[in-house]
Amino acid sequence: xxxxxxxxxxxxxxxxxxxxxxxxxxxxTSPCMPCHWPRHRGLGGGHAGWERHEWVPLCGPCHSxxxxxxxxxxxxxxxxxxxxxxxxxxxxxEDY
Numbered sequence: 001x002x003x004x005x006x007x008x009x010x011x012x013x014x015x016x017x018x019x020x021x022x023x024x025x026x027x028x029t030s031p032c033m034p035c036h037w038p039r040h041r042g043l044g045g046g047h048a049g050w051e052r053h054e055w056v057p058l059c060g061p062c063h064s065x066x067x068x069x070x071x072x073x074x075x076x077x078x079x080x081x082x083x084x085x086x087x088x089x090x091x092x093x094e095d096y
Contacts, residue, residue: 011050022057025090026066026083032057035066037087056091 015034023030034055064070065083 008050015050015052015055018052019055019057024059024062025056026062026086027059029059032059033063035063037066037091056087 012034019032019034021030022032024032034050035058036054037056039054058066061070062083065076065080066087068080070076070080
């Protein structure tokens with residue numbers, strides 16, 4: 001295994017542990033998983049890493065909502081847009 005892959009796996013392990021101990025940035029529930037943000041793979045973000053500034057803690061349902069995995073109804077699209085706007089606002093603060 002190359003060193004870059006090993007480093008990414010170590011960072012992913014750390015991100016998963018930190019996210020599990022955190023509350024979801026959108027709904028406040030716990031446990032969470034690390035979600036790529038602001039560049040995420042669901043919207044063509046390419047390779048997004050696991051450095052601390054490249055992910056946020058989100059619960060499963062919110063992660064699916066932000067990554068556009070929950071369908072395409074107008075109600076879900078409205079929820080998705082609100083979730084993304086909230087993430088933009090929350091991550092713009094320095095203390096999240």
